[in-house]
Structure formats: structure tokens, C-alpha cells
Amino acid sequence: MTTSAAGSKKAPATAPTDASVEAFLAAVADERRRDDARSLAALMTEITGETPRMWGPSIVGFGSYHYRYESGREGDAPLTGFSPRKTSLVVYLVGGYEERYPGVLAKLGKHKTGKGCLYLNRLADADEATLRELIDRSVRVHRGANT
Template structure:
């Protein structure tokens, strides 16, 4: 999640999600809103203009760069649903990722065409582990 705009704003989440043009993507976004809210126990907030995030953690890189970011988050983009997970999740949790289904990966990001393409239990596990690592509960 480094490098993205992580300033949380006071903008309301629902109007942002309601403005998602694609009906299926909007429904998927509301489903992710529910899943991440349930797992993190945190209210959803807007981070930057297009990221829905939950909770907050302070990160510090070895380079000395530091900042604040949501524990976990997502963004319903035109081309895909982007889920922001802990960096290196593919190496950390290969068995969970193997169960996930159809997706593309980026640095700490999971790109989904739609939620129906992935195993929800595996996705929930990755979200839960991300929250735990960012809270400092899990080091694995």
C-alpha cells in the first residue's frame, strides 16, 4: 500500500460506492464493504479519492519512510476490483492463494474481475491475516 495516497478523508463511503457505474462491480464493492467491516471490526473510511479503507496502522520502511495506511482496503476501479492486502501475501500464504481462484496480482494488491471468480473463504482468510499483520498480532 506504500506509494498510494493514504490520507483518510471525511467523505462518505456510500455515495462513492453508489457512483460505481457497473451494477455487478457496485454489488461486489458492497459485499467487500461488509466482509472487511466484519473482519476488521472497523468503520469504513475513504482514503484518497478512490480507496475504501478500514482502520489505520503506522508503517515504517527500512528506508526510513513512514506513514499511515488502512489495515485493509479496496477500490472498485473500471477494469477490476482492487483489494489491498499485506505486501508479499503470495509468498506468505501460498496455500491460501492457491485456493483463491481467478485473479491477477500486483505489489500487495489483488485484482479481481468479480467476487464470483474467487473462493470467499480464501479471500476472507487473506483479509483476516492482513489485518492481523498490520495490527502487529501476526508476524508470519
């Protein structure tokens, strides 16, 4: 739970829900983005061994881990996940993945990066084996490995 400026507690913006992942993916308007999202869900299920679950209204997450910052802020987040947005597929990885895996990223193909986020216009733009490696390494870090 987080506390607002007024002091009232509210649920975290990104928490697991009981919403249907399949219904969410079926509602993705663009057919190619919908197909890419389903393929990415299958890939992440295979890598993590976890069942996909909605986190908030627009993130498909796999498994979970607990985090605690030095500031004392803590919470739960998916081990990995994605969101099929209008302009790109957003893949959620471990923070600092750009510094951890520059050699792997160099082999990925067309992409953009952000803090803990990997942006792909199309799944076909990324080398599948390299994407698999990035997701696997990120999940292992969240599970406690230092890789």
C-alpha cells in the first residue's frame, strides 16, 4: 500500500488482478500487435514456468518478487512482463539491464531502451534467441541470481 499526500492508503498502481489475460490480449486492436503479444506471452511462460496474470489494467506479468529500496519503499512486481501498447511492445526487465548486458543488447536487433523497459516495434524485429536470453537473465536476477 502507498500513502497519498492526504495520508490515506491506496493500492499500488501495479498490482496483480483477477482480470483475464486472454480477454485483455483479445482486445488489442492491432492484429499484428495482438499476435506478437500472444507469442511473447507463450515465450515468457516457457522461460519463467509461470502462468500469465494481469498486473494493473495493462501489464501481463509472470510470477512475482518482492523489492525493497534503501529509502524503505517496498512492494511486489512481476519477475518479467509486457504491455502491448499502440506504438510498441514494452518488455519489463530488471533495472539496469542496459549496463548489465550490453553485448546481448547489441545482438538483439531493432529496439529502444528505457529504465527497466525494452521497446520493440514488432517481435520480428528482435532476434528470438537474444530476447529469450535477456528475459531469462532478468528473471534469474529477480529470483536472486547475480547474473
